[in-house]
Amino acid sequence: MKLFGRKFGKVLFLGIITGMVFVGFFYVLYNPESDESLYNVPHDVDKVWTEKQEAKSTGLTRVMASAPVNVLNKMEESRHLVVNKTREPELPILVWWAKVSGSKDHTAQCGSVQCTVSSNQSLLGHPNTQAFLFYASQIIPYRLPLPRKQNTLWALMHEESPKNADAMFNFDETLSLFNLTSTFKRESDYPIPLHFLPSLEWLENQKFMVSVQQKNKLRQQGLAPVMYVQSDCGAPSDRDTYVKLLQKFITVDSYGPCLNNKEFPKTLKFNRSMAPMHSDEYFEFSARYKFVLAMENAVCDDYMTEKLWRPLNIGAVPIVWGSPRVKDFLPSNTSALVVNDFATVEELANFIKYLDSNDEEYKKFLTFKKRGGITNEFLLTHLRNRDWGNRMYPSQRTKPYYSFFPGFECFICQKVHTINEKLERGEKVPNYQASLSHYGCPVPKKFNDVGKATGNSENWIRAWRSGQNMGIAMKHFYSQNITVSRNIYDDYWKKLKNEDKTNNFLQKQMEQ
Ligand SMILES: *[C@@H]1O[C@H](CO)[C@@H](O)[C@H](O)[C@H]1NC(C)=O
Ligand SMILES: *[C@@H]1O[C@H](CO)[C@@H](O)[C@H](O)[C@H]1NC(C)=O
Ligand SMILES: *[C@@H]1O[C@H](CO)[C@@H](O)[C@H](O)[C@H]1NC(C)=O
Ligand SMILES: *[C@@H]1O[C@H](CO)[C@@H](O)[C@H](O)[C@H]1NC(C)=O
Ligand SMILES: *[C@@H]1O[C@H](CO)[C@@H](O)[C@H](O)[C@H]1NC(C)=O
Ligand SMILES: *[C@@H]1O[C@H](CO)[C@@H](O)[C@H](O)[C@H]1NC(C)=O
Secondary structure (H helix, E strand, O other): OOOOOHHHHHHHHHHHHHHHHHHHHHHHHHHHHHOHHHHOOOOOHHHHHHHHHHHHHHHHHHHHHOOOHHHHHHHHHHHHHHHHHHOOOOOOEEEEEEOOOOOOOEEEEEOOEEEEEEOOHHHHHOOOEEEEEEEHHHOOOOOOOOOOOOOOEEEEEEOOOHHHOOHHHHOHHHHOOOOEEEEOOOOOOOOOOOOOOOOHHHHHOOOOOOOHHHHHHHHHOOOOOEEEOOOOOOOOOOHHHHHHHHOOOOOEEEOOOOOOOOOOOHHHOOEOOEOOOOOHHHHHHHHOOOEEEEEOOOOOOOOOOHHHHHHHHHOOEEEEEOOOOHHHOOOOOOOOEEHHHOOOHHHHHHHHHHHHOOHHHHHHOOHHHOOOOOOOHHHHHHHHHOOEOOOOOHHHOOOOEOOHHHHHHHHHHHHHHHHHHHHHOOOOOOOOOOOHHHOOOOOOEEEOOOOOEEEEOHHHHHHHHHHHHHHHHHHHHHHOOOOOOHHHHHHHHHHHHHHHHHOOHHHHHHHO
């Protein structure tokens, strides 16, 4: 200290404190919009949110407690700046009513316009609240933002399997309450069918690829041609039934709890029979297989997940059971085997055997991995045009939004601004109306003995009808503009259920 003198020491000390304070402010001010982890899907939403808030405020409080007076004055000044910045009285407000994890209050900068995005339900009656955002699986049908003012948009988002939201979203009764949607379906207003595909370079990447020669060697050592890993047995898509049929004709190594006949090596096992699915080791392990079963838990247009994209990434040929329109998005005409293309499961098994013993034919299914091998313009265009991307990949870095959550918020924000401009000019407000084509999925079918999904399933018909009744009950109280207690809602829903019983609804459906 002697070396610098007291004055310099004091200046240095103040400098450090001021620096800390401003770093703190910078963090609080600018972090919310950039914290990508905030949007990671549910489920203990409130807890995550509160913990993050607390972590930040305690850090700042500590700095404040030890800051000298003139620094505090500076902070007071900056606080005014903050207040002025966040209290923009003109900004429209979007409220996450059924919220996702980390739907944290912030100002969304959407091109040239802005909106306040909040999950504070007290803003229901605020004059600037112009849209409610709903994450489908978090909706409570008897707790809606009512009464609904004119021109208040209701926007529905769900990228997950329809299985994870109640079956009520498969019906117009429910969807008719909403204006705009963002789902895996291309027909939705802000479609996200490729939300599991990070980028084109990821799809082309050859990092995990195993040569056919090597695969043949592994086959001789007893590795099956086909791999199956599933943890969710008894899914609506009835995939386990299909795999069981396939096993009559060809060997399938099945590692998950469903149809399990193989164990993961110890290093891959982290919980009973499931592997840590995102580790390189797991990718390497799977890449040794020639074919990987890519069977979604639900069969619904454009519903595609990592089950499809991962085999394509590692250079194994996916055997696809999922979106009936999956070919629209496949990298090329020869990059996957699609269950629907085969009249019977035996035909599929024969084709697998054929490719297994014809290296040149098998290799054709991997030509898309070569530079320029991805020929599907529809896929390329969709990836190019989406306005959000995963910033870990160069081709996605220039996208305005780092994920589809902020992208969706901005999509709605821009619509709200459009409506306001129209109203100001006395022009007609556009009509936005969600419908079944935006989200709905058909009642799941059962596989018959030869592997065609044609059979009625009593359980799923019941589940779908139950969802429809939920939607009818939801719309019933919505139309009266009132929020009711859970009991009143349940009573109404049960009444509908009893009416179905009286009318033999289930029996009639089964006979169709
Ligand atoms: C912010 O608001 C405060 C209090 O209303 C006011 O004194 C101050 O001048 C404002 N600052 C700016 C930059 O507008
Ligand atoms: C929610 O908004 C109300 C009214 O604007 C406000 O009084 C309250 O403090 C807010 N709550 C939170 C958690 O921000
Ligand atoms: C619901 O209530 C709001 C506010 O009272 C009113 O503006 C709106 O017209 C009502 N809607 C229906 C369908 O009654
Ligand atoms: C392990 O499996 C059990 C039972 O399925 C589950 O309850 C638990 O959450 C799992 N643990 C981890 C770390 O995934
Ligand atoms: C796939 O094949 C069909 C007909 O066989 C052809 O019309 C289409 O252009 C091909 N698509 C691609 C991406 O090669
Ligand atoms: C939004 O949807 C509701 C319910 O269908 C409808 O009454 C309203 O007119 C729609 N708003 C716009 C702006 O399209």
